[in-house]
Amino acid sequence: MSRLFSALVLLMAVASCGGGHKAPPRNLDNACSIIQQRPEYLKAFRATQRRWGVPVHVQMATIYHESRFRGDARTPHQYLLGVIPVGRQSSAYGYSQALDGTWDDYRRDTGRRRAKRDRISDAADFMGWYMRQSREKNGIQLYDARNQYLAYHEGHYGYSRGSYRSKPWLQRVAGQVESRAQAYQAQLATCRKFR
Numbered sequence: 001m002s003r004l005f006s007a008l009v010l011l012m013a014v015a016s017c018g019g020g021h022k023a024p025p026r027n028l029d030n031a032c033s034i035i036q037q038r039p040e041y042l043k044a045f046r047a048t049q050r051r052w053g054v055p056v057h058v059q060m061a062t063i064y065h066e067s068r069f070r071g072d073a074r075t076p077h078q079y080l081l082g083v084i085p086v087g088r089q090s091s092a093y094g095y096s097q098a099l100d101g102t103w104d105d106y107r108r109d110t111g112r113r114r115a116k117r118d119r120i121s122d123a124a125d126f127m128g129w130y131m132r133q134s135r136e137k138n139g140i141q142l143y144d145a146r147n148q149y150l151a152y153h154e155g156h157y158g159y160s161r162g163s164y165r166s167k168p169w170l171q172r173v174a175g176q177v178e179s180r181a182q183a184y185q186a187q188l189a190t191c192r193k194f195r
Contacts, residue, residue, distance in 0.1 A: 052128030061181035095123035145181035
């Protein structure tokens with residue numbers, strides 16, 4: 001009997017590790033589905049919109065392209081000679097894919113010392129803080145998903161220098177962010193949960 005009990009306890013422990021709060025919602029192409037499955041996302045996005053002015057659909061489109069709504073997203077490993085792991089491409093982590101240094105700046109600047117990149121409310125607030133700075137430093141409107149994404153990816157200084165102009169792939173992705181933001185905005189207008 002004790003073997004059966006031990007096996008059940010082990011099975012329950014392993015099963016409790018699956019999925020989790022960091023797993024992405026299903027149907028990422030539908031904003032209504034996302035907020036229906038994860039009401040805490042909508043709460044976080046609305047709080048960020050109130051505090052920083054960044055529209056919900058811009059936040060959602062950016063998070064989609066940064067992490068596909070995975071709270072534990074990381075950049076891929078790099079390999080020497082194709083087999084020897086030498087670390088990750090960058091320190092980007094979490095929903096917002098914030099880099100270590102930028103995340104530290106955010107926590108210092110906002111006083112949110114306990115903020116975590118794998119917590120949606122903190123990741124959304126970070127994004128709002130960063131995009132507000134993009135408006136102040138580079139004049140990018142908060143609803144301009146395309147240029148906000150370019151500044152988010154290249155950094156404020158890189159954006160002001162126009163570093164994205166030599167990266168056709170990045171301009172393509174920024175166009176996809178803009179299209180997704182427009183689609184999410186139209187979908188959210190029809191959601192009962194969003195009204």
